[in-house]
Amino acid sequence: MRTSQFPLQTLKETPADAEIASHRLMLRAGLIRKLAAGLYTWLPLGLRVMRKVERIVREEMDRAGALEVLMPAVQPAELWQESGRWEQYGPELLRIKDRHQREFCFGPTHEEIITELVRNELQSYRQLPINFYQIQTKFRDEIRPRFGVMRAREFLMKDAYSFHLDQASLQETYNLMHATYSRIFSRCGLDFRAVQADSGAIGGSSSHEFHVMADSGEDVIVLSDRSDYAANIEKAEAVAPVEERSLPSEALRLVDTPDTKTIQQLVDQFNHPVEKTIKTLIVAGSAESGAPFVALLVRGDHELNLVKAEAQPEVAAPLRFALEEEIYQAIGAGPGSLGPLHLPLPCIIDRSVANIADFSAGANIDGKHYFGLNWERDLPLPRIADLRNVVEGDPSPDGKGNLTIARGIEVGHIFQLGEKYSAAMQASVLDMNGQPRTMTMGCYGIGVSRVVAAAIEQKHDEKGIIWPLSIAPFQVALLPMKMDKSHRVREAVEKLHTAMHEAGIEVLLDDRDVRPGFMFADMELIGIPHRVVVGERGLDQGQVEYRGRGESENSMIRIDQLIPFLMDRLSASEAV
């Protein structure tokens, strides 16, 4: 390919509304252009990258025995009503009507559609297990689309759905998909981790997310320093402290704290250790709790884990924090003065809260706190649960090592759906006894367009993108110096271009009439992994210059050795 025939729509200036590196670079390198909030056009250069990711995904899914299908993007409301999600899904579901006023949605996911297909097409257990996948455009009307294609509304996704007669078969395919995803992201040249994830309301025994490691990632993941334990912080268990709770050593006292509304003020004003403070959070109670509100207690230096909180039977789902007026009405004191003693609400405390002695908490009277509180002396021990986010240094839940915290970009998610959709939509096959059996399902997604952004987020420098070879839009940039003036350079470059082409190398020849610095800057911005410069200087010695995108020094290569040299470089990183 020649740049004269391939628009490099690069920008020298940084677009105003791009906040993170990948978004900026995707715009500057001319990979994408925004049409509207969360909607992007992929330019030729960007599409080449996305197609490469797609191809890797497709090859590995095929290799794992999955079968490609293509389902409609627009889906009838009836199927969503059947699964119950027409009501459950909020405004994120883009609902549309056709000319007959029939309701449809633009699919954010395809469980209903594949289940509808499979219940009609499959009749026998002999046809199971089976795994269908597609690579297709999804639409989710995100509250706040941002970061370019990282969190866009319209995006390209690979989604797969497997169907099984029993859990053992599902587990087998699940494991296969786990391995397949690992191969996919390895082949994409990314530093990633598979982490245990919350399977949410869907249930099921197992769920893993695949994260590309990057400091700008929106997800917090925790890793053990001594084992392969890895989990999303939403899921990571904060294990109970092993040491016994200390015995009470202080007397209970009620203290005037008129200017103490926050934990920080309590710590500062009373020189009180933050580990001996309690945060009392009021959330809406479930029908089961029998109370309008429920109190959740975590240590002052800890954060409530929303997923864990919502999972408590006493807590209403979705989780809702009480408003200030509601707190006054229910307790008679405002936030900032709440605590477990004389609290007229059901109470659940975090494991670490159960373990402190001589602690402080609000007195449920405005402007007053208790100090020297002790469980089982001053008040009974409430129900104990794991409610908090783990923090750096906490013991790993698998008992091996301590936890470290990192950030990641979720690019893949696999989970076991069980019978949620197959039961609701009556998708069954006849088993070996001729009896109908509801199929059990697995579901496996990869955000293809997000992988492109995540790769940039992980691999870039101040000059631009540094593509992993396997997903680079071109493998080699071929840059002639003063081609217009020098017949030798022109001849040499044309010969090399042809030779590379014949060797199957994806080469981009920069035949624009621009100054060298311009070419260098553009090729670095768009991140071509290998660069070959042909100039009079080198030709005098029968040489050309080579430099890898991540390198800072040139190597001189003899012209007749260039193709083998490049082939060597290209195959070195092909191996997985």
Added chain:
RNA sequence: CGGGGUGUGGCGCAGUCUGGUAGCGCGCUACGUUCGGGACGUAGAAGUCGGAGGUUCGAAUCCUCUCACCCCGACCA
């Protein structure tokens, strides 16, 4: 949804407070000089100032409505 902000050639911005008929940089076109790390000169093309209505002799600028986009808010006890 609540709060804040921005809409002016393809991109980045000034001009708006204090009304007088639109400007800068990048990019683009042509020619010339240059050219191994985003060159320079000369000459050009390109904007109903987001939209609608109003005030005024006159509106990018003031008023009303509206649309779009961006940022913040989902831990606070």
